[in-house]
Amino acid sequence: MSLLSVHDLAVARGGMRAVEGVSFTLDAGQALILRGPNGIGKTTLLRCLAGLQPPVAGRIQMAPDSAAYAAHADGLKSTLTVAENLAFWARIFDRADIAPALAAMNLQGLRDRAAATLSAGQKRRLGLARLLVTGRAVWLLDEPTISLDAASAALFADVVRSHLAQGGVTVIATHIDLSLPQAQVIDLTEYRANPGAPSARPAGFNEAFA
Amino acid sequence: MSIWEYANPVKFMRLSGAILPWVAAGAAICTVAGLVWGVLTPPDYRQGASVKIMFLHVPAAMMAINIWLMMLVASLIWLIRRHHVSALAAKAAAPIGAVMTVIALVTGAAWGQPTWGTWWEWDPRLTSFLVLFLFYIGYIALWEAVEDPDSAADLTGILCLVGSVFALISRYAAMFWSQGIHQGSSLSVAPGERMSAVYRYPLYLTMLGFFLLFLTLVLIRTRTEIRLRRTAALQAREARQ
């Protein structure tokens, strides 16, 4: 039983198709790493998987309410403490216990600090700890290791591995080797929408315009 | 052959290009003839010559409301069936509607000064036209502010829907709030209220003229919008190659 399967997906950014023909299937415990140069459409693809924007073509099969999305912005409120920030997201996802998430991302010592006083890497760790309180199986991660030092990145890789070991799946756009077991790799350069092809007409656009 | 065929921009461009000269000629003939005929009508026994401003005022006011209704229908078609021509037609119609509202307000003021003794009166009809003008301004401003054309079409469509509900409520709220001194409906056919045929026929002619004028302008503007979209699409493809 696959947790996330994508068939012939095409996504658009700014009214133009970015990538097309993307297909993959993730079974429990599998990871997918997205690679490709800046602007190829990694973020757009992840937002599409998260349900934040509609695909131009193709199918995404995933149980409803099973994806957790983490992007460049961590969704932190600077006047709330670390524990308050995390407890808020836990309540949104109907969870109560934030202690394991704090422990996993090594945040216990910062528990009562206001988020405004955290460093960029500490904020990032808090943002990633949020994934643990969602209790969701499909993690969609957009450059998760940005502004993390080597030790924190390794810590995060451990968290992802234990998520996979518990039967979750993850799609990660990253350039860092997180040494994940059985990770599939997709280089989006191969799926770049060809501007000359008829299918690459401006997305969501009446075909007769172009 | 379905009407939705014309939602295809190429078919729309072909048809609109063919009928545009005829519509424009009809608009010019009806508007000029109607206005000249209107000026030549005898002065009213109570209002004197000032009654003749009606031949501008009534058609403009009628179009101001009907253009908003047309935008509402076009927005609904866009939101439900995703036809781009429909969204662009709504965008093209808005400034015309705003100008019609201004014409109605200004001609009304020019007529109200000698007749009611004031340029402006917080009468329900005047008030609701002012509110309608504010809605036009907000709608146009939202189109200008949003960069992505499809998002702009979606957001303005939603604003048009919500705005229609609240514009309608504002009209009835204004009737509750002030009794008003405005004339009854100009086109009323109730006995004793019906306008004399001397005025009625030139008025019908100018109304037809204003409708054709709107049709001319909205076709030209929609064609321009379609060409702009096509240019943007071609440039975007060029940039990627």
Place this chain on the structure above:
Amino acid sequence: MIALLLRDLRLATRAGGGFGLGLGFFLILCALIPFGTGPDTDVLASIAPGILWVGALLACLLSLDRIFALDFEDGSLDLIATSPIPLECAVIAKAAAHWLTSGLPLIVAAPLFGVLLQMPAAANGWLVLSLLIGTPALSLLGAFGAALTVGLRRGGLLLSLLVLPLYVPTLIFGAEATRRGAAGMDASTPLVFLAAITLLTVALIPFAAAAAIRINLR
């Protein structure tokens, strides 16, 4: 949904949350009006209901752009949109938080500021009642405007332009109810209309605002 409401209330009351700014603006507005109109008691008493309603409406407008813009900037809105809470409920929670932090203080303060404007004491009850019924609609319509303009760089001014025409019916019936109360007449008819508009807003706007947010996020 309750969690979202509580978080917004906590954010508003913490340092830098802007709590009380609207109230300060309302006070200044009520203090400035007599400088503009002259201190004549009869003039002030006759315009007081309208001034208090317009003042409450403008004070409410001040904090509207914060409803979604801050959450949009720090990414919270993306995360809320992917959470189990329907976006429609999130709109209601955020509008409720705005009403509790901006609308409710204005309602409490309005009779006090009415004293500055020589409002007849008989109108106080009607003023508070009409504000209680009418201001939730102002917060919800404001949330709709904020949702339309959330992704825009210069959204603030546009927001006022979009929202103020939507406020017209609420303002008309709210001020009318207070005016009738001040004149010693029965104000129940405008109050019923006011309640009808608020109920319509509650029924309609969460869907429109949620749709606008979804469009702005994609």
